[in-house]
Amino acid sequence: MKKWGIAFVSAALIGVALLAGCGSTDRPAAPVGEGAPAGGDLAPLREKTKVLIAEDGAASGAGFYIAESKGYFAEYNIEVEFATFANSDEMLPALATGEIDVAGGVSTASFFNSIAQGIDVRMIADKGHNRKGASYFTFVIDKEQEGLITDYKDLKGKRVAVSSENGVDDYIFQQMLDHAGLTREDVEFVLIPDFANMLAGMQTDSLDAALQIEPLITRGEAEGIHVKFLDATDFAPEAQIAMVLASPEFVTEKRDVAVRFMAAYLKGLRDYNDAFVKGRGDKAEVIRIMTEYTALKNPELWEQVNVTGLDPNGNMFVDDIKAQYEWYKARGALIRDIDIEAAIDTSLAKEAVEILGEY
Incomplete structure (x- = not known):
């Protein structure tokens, strides 16, 4: 995993990440630099x-x-x-x-x-x-916990995997705790830097939940290992x-x-x-x-x-x-x-x- 501490988002494991689109306004502002052709765009650089x-x-x-x-x-x-x-x-x-x-x-x-x-x-x-319904990080729960964990407060006493400490996913984890009215002492924080190993933890029943990423969220659901649990925009809408x-x-x-x-x-x-x-x-x-x-x-x-x-x-x-x-x-x-x-x-x-x- 390429990291920044654990900072770089893992390329090999993240099959995720984009939202985009194409458009223009009727009156684009005057371009800068070396001049531009008509149509609201910039001319190419003179040299490659x-x-x-x-x-x-x-x-x-x-x-x-x-x-x-x-x-x-x-x-x-x-x-x-x-x-x-x-x-x-x-x-x-x-x-x-x-x-x-x-x-x-x-x-x-x-x-x-x-x-x-x-x-x-x-x-x-x-x-x-984070995008509504499709958060960058979101929680999944062990398939066997389906029906037992129905709200964030139900994570009390559970083993929850997060990929970093003092990183952005740890920050998201903290926001979830605050939203649920829980403290760090209420939940067993399990540090697992490799997201793929979170799937293994679910399979061996050593984890109850994890803050996971795509495509492993979809893969784990397809293999019956975990289920997606709500969405992180419930508590972190603008992360x-x-x-x-x-x-x-x-x-x-x-x-x-x-x-x-x-x-x-x-x-x-x-x-x-x-x-x-x-x-x-x-x-x-x-x-x-x-x-x-x-x-x-x-x-x-x-x-x-x-x-x-x-x-x-x-x-x-x-x-x-x-x-x-x-x-x-x-x-x-x-x-x-x-x-x-x-x-x-x-x-x-x-x-x-x-x-x-x-x-």
Whole structure:
């Protein structure tokens, strides 16, 4: 599992992550940079420019994959290259120094601690959030507990698996406890970093519930191992799970490239939203792209899994990112305070939307 602490969303296991769509307004704002053709878009860069993305096949990278496959990056004369890193200790410094331009990941205490230690990265766009009925993380219960656990308060005294401590899924777990009127002492917290091992825990009756991800939610249900339990938007309706990150150099010194990159990314997200949320466009082609780039290779499964939220305008739940930061701080997991406002930069997404129009 690629991690950020446990920060990077696991590509091999997450067959999930996207919400997107395509659209424009009647009067797009005047484009920036090197000029643009008529129709509310940017002209390509005069010279082909390479953008390095740290991404290892997580389905939440849908915007990247679709934009690459459909030629949206190429239309702006951008060539993307995907790079992989063993862990965040290697990736974050490379991002901060501009060795790579863009990456994806989720918030954890260790991520914010990296910023506190001088590693400067920016959160620039959505890469996964809770969507009603299709949360990024949601609880499942052991098949044998069906009918016995009917509400969150019934998790009292139960063994519940979560993939990280002081990570965003731990934050979601805490919100569930608060919603149910439970404390951490009421529930047996079982740390299992590998989501697939949660399925094994259910099979051996060593777990009663788990905060799980797709496609393992759908797989476990199909195999009779667990059942999906309610939905995390019951208590976390606006949870920001994953973000697109960028180097400060990319956001500032390479602005013409960055705005075009963001526009292509949003076009990819909008195509995905058309296919999976709006029920229009070429869904079969989008599924083909996703099976090519991600670990989820079964096209039929793409018809069944929950596709998590990815905002087609790139908007993040900024207040929730700040709430996560404050939660880590309250738990004593941060080494020092950081300027959270400086770490969040929504200007690129807003600029791209001004050009393309609101979805």
